[in-house]
Amino acid sequence: MDAVIATALRFGDNAMVLGQRLGRWVSRSPTIELDVGFANQALDLIGQANLFYELAGRLEGKGRSADDLAFLRGADEYYNVQLVEQPNGDFAQTVMRQVLYAAYADIVFDFMAKGSNDDLAAIAAKGQKEMAYHFRHAGEWVIRLGDGTEESHARSQKALDFLWPWSHELFAYDAVDEKMVRQDVLPDAETIKKQWMESLGEVFERAGLIINEDGWQPGGGREGVHSEHLSYLLTEMQVLPRTYPGTQW
């Protein structure tokens, strides 16, 4: 697969899957303000997915629309990192997942927006502003929960311990990524990891949370290898287009 198409699909899939996850919180959040916030962030992410998919479909030249790419690919053709498909869990787990991904996407999109591929740059420029906001919002919550009550602190540390192993995959570059680095589309893994640790380090310090590294580093999302969760997520999301093929909605 062409590296630009692959990259567009990977970031489109990250946004799609995470947006689908966040949308689930709407009407179930701890406050109505958070219902608004989750709907808004889900909307940002699905908007990003839509743009990445349109680009991928256009470059691929097989006439696949953004909807075809979203709704008619199975889990083994989805290329998101496994972090974003992990379950919502409690609110602590959802904001922890959000802060881990948003910090990363903020940095990558910031680079991509100034990078050599104009199509990706245009999408990234918009996405960077959104992810910077998601990082701030989720980061504030991680701090609040970490430095709130005993219970909220314990839940946050548990969420970090649970999700941390999947963070490694964000930086597990393959040949496609390396090509994109050489073409000045993606920043190199070492650089983003360093910046990412700096952004998050500050949040975790203020939250009083510690990273417990246990050496487990699951991954493979870039090649379509996923946890059991993704297939359920897609089954629900794709039910109408799969049930009524070729139908316009």
Add this chain to the structure above:
Amino acid sequence: MDSKQLEAFDSHVAGEGKVEPKDWMPDNYRQTLIRQISQHAHSEIIGMQPEGNWISRAPSLRRKMILLAKVQDEAGHGLYLYSAAETLGVSRGEMDQALLSGKAKYSSIFNYPTLTWADAVAIGWLVDGAAITNQIPLCRCSYGPYARAMVRVCKEEAFHQRQGFEGMMALAKGTSEQKAMAQGALDRWWWPSIAMFGPPDDDSPHSAQSMAWKIKRFSNDELRQKFIDMAVIQAQALGLEIPDPDLKLNEETGHWQTGPIDWDEFWAVVKGKGPCNRQRMTHRRKAHDEGAWVREAAMAFANKQQQKSEKAAA
């Protein structure tokens, strides 16, 4: 109560004067508004559930984005209305408690289920359509904060209604399965939508006083008629059939006349016997209960921050 104050109030309101939070107002006026505005807010909040039910399964990216934006707006309306009610001296906590305990009501229409995608779309078309019909006159309500809230809310509801109609059109002009889905939704939502305007005028206890206070401008039946006339034309444009064999145009009045509305069903749903009353309340309470530790943490954090800044200032 000072009769001079009351007289002055009545003539101010009769002359289309606005009432603002700090103005003197009769206690009944205040209580009526608190009940109406908080009920309206609760309806926005509970209303997120039947539509939210289809966010994860919306059939295209565009439809998913439209639905998310709409539900986000509804939550925003709820917040905006709670703030308007707070200007009357009721707290957000009291209103939340009233909803959770089942003491406060919300619009009964949300006690019906969204069984297919078309139901979620039909809510935009019919329920938002009915809501606008109700709410446009409320933009001139005598209570300033409510009137101003309604101006903004109505703009967004009108947008939802147009998108709902457009979504229905896509189904009605689509495959035979989609058309059947659209017809099924109209069959399910038609009667609840026209019952949404409340009991008929001769059975509506609060109406006369609300009219005199310029809270209400039109009677339930007048508003219902406006909505029916609009919706019948739109259903025709969609090529869908309204589930009422008695529906006919009254040549003399120019209005569409429906068959009898089943008020027994309406009251049964109001009193908790609709298909989803228990589900909606359980869902709301669960969200509230499961979020308790988050709200506590936010409060504890805010207190710590305040203590820190007080210490720094001392």
